[in-house]
Amino acid sequence: MRNGSLARSYGVAVSVVALALLLTLAIPPVRDESPTTLFFAAVMVSSWYGGLGAGLLATALATGAINYFIMPPVDAVVLGPGEIVRMSVFVLVALLISALNASRRRLGEALHQRAVRLAEADRRKDESLALLAHELRNPLAAVRGALEVLRLGGGDSAEAVEMWGIVDRQARQMTRLTDDLLDASRISRGAIALRKEEVDLGTLVAHAVETARTLIDERRHELSVALPPEPVWLEADSLRLEQVLVNLLHNAAKYTESGGRIWLIAERTGDEIALRVRDTGIGIAPEMLPRVFDLFVQAGQRRTRVPGGLGIGLSLVRSLVVMHGGRIRAQSAGVGFGSEFIVNLPVLPEGTSEGQGCEPWAGEATAAPRRVLIVEDRAAAAQSLAEVLEWWGYEVRAARDGEGALDIARGYRPEVVLLDIGLPGMDGYEVARRLRGQAGPDRPRLVALTGQVPEDDRCSFGTDFDDHLLKPVDLDALRRSLASPDRLAHQGPGDPSGRVTPDIPSPTSLSDLSASSTAAGT
Structure with missing residues (x-):
C-alpha cells in the first residue's frame, strides 16, 4: 500500500x-x-x-x-x-x-x-455514563423494595417513620440522578428520538404540574398556572414535552427560597404557543445567561449552589425543544431578581382532534392475578421485590435466568411474570417469546423490568410484553400494573417520579392549582 x-x-x-x-x-x-x-x-x-x-x-x-x-x-x-x-x-x-x-x-x-x-474517548465516556446509570438502578431497586418491606413490617415510632422518609427521599433523588446521567449520555450521542402524536396542551400541563407538585409543595412555593381559554393542540412527544415542563418547574423550585412564587403561563400568538416559567428565585448572573443551557452547567452562583442536580436538566430541555421545532431562551435581571424561561412551540391548526399514541395492551380485563414469577439475576433485587409482593398477598416464585424461568413456569403456571430484560445468556425478549409459546392461550401477563427504554422504540415492548416498568420499580406503578392487567401502567423514560396515571385536575380546573399549592405549603 x-x-x-x-x-x-x-x-x-x-x-x-x-x-x-x-x-x-x-x-x-x-x-x-x-x-x-x-x-x-x-x-x-x-x-x-x-x-x-x-x-x-x-x-x-x-x-x-x-x-x-x-x-x-x-x-x-x-x-x-x-x-x-x-x-x-x-x-x-x-x-x-x-x-x-x-x-x-x-x-x-x-x-x-x-x-x-478524542472521539473514541468521548464515545467511551458516553458508554460509561450510560452503563453507570444503568447499573445504579439495580441496587436502587433493592433499596426501594427493602424500604417498602420495612414500612409494611411495622416500626410505627415517630423516629422510625422519620428515618424511613429520609431514606425513601434520598433513594428517589438517586433515581432522578441516574435518569439525568442517562439523559446526558443520550444528549452527547444524539440518541434521543421522539414519538410524536397530537397532544392537548391542557392535559400536558396538568400532568407536568402533578409530577412537579411534590418538590414545589416541599419547598412551600405558591404556584400559579394560566392557560388560554381555547384548546391548544401540539404535534409532540407527550412524555418528552412533559419532561421539558417538569424540568423547568423543578429548576424554578430548587433555585427559589422557600415560600417563593412560581408562574406557569401559556400564551398563544398566531401559530405558536409561548410557555413561560417564571420564579422569584436567586436569578442568573449576566455572564451565565449565554451558558445556562450548556451540559453540566448550573446557573446558581457557587455560594448559593443548590444540591440535588448535575446541571443536565436545562441542556436536555433545550435539546428537546429544538427537536420539537421550537426555541427556548432564558432571561433574568440578575442575581436576586428571579428568572424566566420562555419556550416557543408550533401549534396545530384549530379543529385538530386528539391523535393516537402507543396502543395499550388489548387483553380482556380479568380478576387480579395472584401467582407471580420474578425473573431477575440479581438476588437482592429479586428478594426485596418478592417480599413486597408477599406482603401484598401474592404467591411468588423467583428465577435467576431464562432457563430457570421456563422450568418454573411449566409447573407453577404464573399469572404475571416480572421479567428483567438484561438477563445473562437468554435475554428477556427471548424468554418472553418462549413463555408465550409454551403457555398457549393461557399465557401469563408479561411485564418487562428494564433500566432504560430504547429511545427509538418506546412502543416496541407492546410486541413482546404487556407492560414495562423502569428500575428501580416504582411500587405504585407495580401495584397498578398487577391490579389492572387490562391496561398499561408503565413509567415513561425521563419520568423519575414513576408517575403512572395520577389523579390530576382537569384542564378546566387548573386555575385552582395556585390555591391548592399554597394550602399544601401552609
Missing part, C-alpha cells in the same frame, strides 16, 4: 513538472519574463499531494528542466550572474515550499489522530 502511494506521489511530481515545462515553452511571455512561475506551482502541487519527498523530486526535475530547456543554450560555458541568482532563488523557494507543505501534512495528520482519539 505504501509503495503504491509513493509511486503515485512521484508520478504526480513528474507529471506536473512536465506540464509546467510544456506550458512555459508554449507561452513566450511566461518563458521570457518569468520562466520559474509555473515550476513553483508544480513544486507546490507535488509537495501538497505527496509530501516532502515528492516536493524534493519536483524541485530537482524543475531545476534540471529550467537549466536545460530555458536558460542559455547548452554550449554556453558559464551562466551569467542573473541566471545564477534566479536559479538559487528558485531552488531555495522550492525547498521552502516543500518543507512547509510537509509540515502542514504532519500537523494535519497529528490533528486527525488527536480528533480520532
Whole structure:
C-alpha cells in the first residue's frame, strides 16, 4: 500500500513538472519574463499531494528542466550572474515550499489522530455514563423494595417513620440522578428520538404540574398556572414535552427560597404557543445567561449552589425543544431578581382532534392475578421485590435466568411474570417469546423490568410484553400494573417520579392549582 502511494506521489511530481515545462515553452511571455512561475506551482502541487519527498523530486526535475530547456543554450560555458541568482532563488523557494507543505501534512495528520482519539474517548465516556446509570438502578431497586418491606413490617415510632422518609427521599433523588446521567449520555450521542402524536396542551400541563407538585409543595412555593381559554393542540412527544415542563418547574423550585412564587403561563400568538416559567428565585448572573443551557452547567452562583442536580436538566430541555421545532431562551435581571424561561412551540391548526399514541395492551380485563414469577439475576433485587409482593398477598416464585424461568413456569403456571430484560445468556425478549409459546392461550401477563427504554422504540415492548416498568420499580406503578392487567401502567423514560396515571385536575380546573399549592405549603 505504501509503495503504491509513493509511486503515485512521484508520478504526480513528474507529471506536473512536465506540464509546467510544456506550458512555459508554449507561452513566450511566461518563458521570457518569468520562466520559474509555473515550476513553483508544480513544486507546490507535488509537495501538497505527496509530501516532502515528492516536493524534493519536483524541485530537482524543475531545476534540471529550467537549466536545460530555458536558460542559455547548452554550449554556453558559464551562466551569467542573473541566471545564477534566479536559479538559487528558485531552488531555495522550492525547498521552502516543500518543507512547509510537509509540515502542514504532519500537523494535519497529528490533528486527525488527536480528533480520532478524542472521539473514541468521548464515545467511551458516553458508554460509561450510560452503563453507570444503568447499573445504579439495580441496587436502587433493592433499596426501594427493602424500604417498602420495612414500612409494611411495622416500626410505627415517630423516629422510625422519620428515618424511613429520609431514606425513601434520598433513594428517589438517586433515581432522578441516574435518569439525568442517562439523559446526558443520550444528549452527547444524539440518541434521543421522539414519538410524536397530537397532544392537548391542557392535559400536558396538568400532568407536568402533578409530577412537579411534590418538590414545589416541599419547598412551600405558591404556584400559579394560566392557560388560554381555547384548546391548544401540539404535534409532540407527550412524555418528552412533559419532561421539558417538569424540568423547568423543578429548576424554578430548587433555585427559589422557600415560600417563593412560581408562574406557569401559556400564551398563544398566531401559530405558536409561548410557555413561560417564571420564579422569584436567586436569578442568573449576566455572564451565565449565554451558558445556562450548556451540559453540566448550573446557573446558581457557587455560594448559593443548590444540591440535588448535575446541571443536565436545562441542556436536555433545550435539546428537546429544538427537536420539537421550537426555541427556548432564558432571561433574568440578575442575581436576586428571579428568572424566566420562555419556550416557543408550533401549534396545530384549530379543529385538530386528539391523535393516537402507543396502543395499550388489548387483553380482556380479568380478576387480579395472584401467582407471580420474578425473573431477575440479581438476588437482592429479586428478594426485596418478592417480599413486597408477599406482603401484598401474592404467591411468588423467583428465577435467576431464562432457563430457570421456563422450568418454573411449566409447573407453577404464573399469572404475571416480572421479567428483567438484561438477563445473562437468554435475554428477556427471548424468554418472553418462549413463555408465550409454551403457555398457549393461557399465557401469563408479561411485564418487562428494564433500566432504560430504547429511545427509538418506546412502543416496541407492546410486541413482546404487556407492560414495562423502569428500575428501580416504582411500587405504585407495580401495584397498578398487577391490579389492572387490562391496561398499561408503565413509567415513561425521563419520568423519575414513576408517575403512572395520577389523579390530576382537569384542564378546566387548573386555575385552582395556585390555591391548592399554597394550602399544601401552609
